[in-house]
Amino acid sequence: MIADWLVCANCAGRVSEGRCGVCRAELARLREERRPWAALGSPAALVALLLTLAAVAFLATRPA
Structure with missing residues (x-):
């Protein structure tokens, strides 16, 4: 799965940008x-x- 199109529910940014801890955790999991x-x-x-x-x-x- 590519995280380019995923939007974070925590910070409303793209997961691929890794703005918050939730984004970074999801990137690590992917x-x-x-x-x-x-x-x-x-x-x-x-x-x-x-x-x-x-x-x-x-x-x-x-x-x-």
Whole structure:
């Protein structure tokens, strides 16, 4: 999401300008979401990744 068109309810300015603390917090949150590995920060995603790796390891070590 791009913050160029978002308007802050606190200061009525554009969020991208970062006039108030609310704007700056929202900008920080948006930048955090844009990181490529941000989705792995959730506990559910980490558990799913660990279960997938365990299943692959189990299948790889299983005798033929």
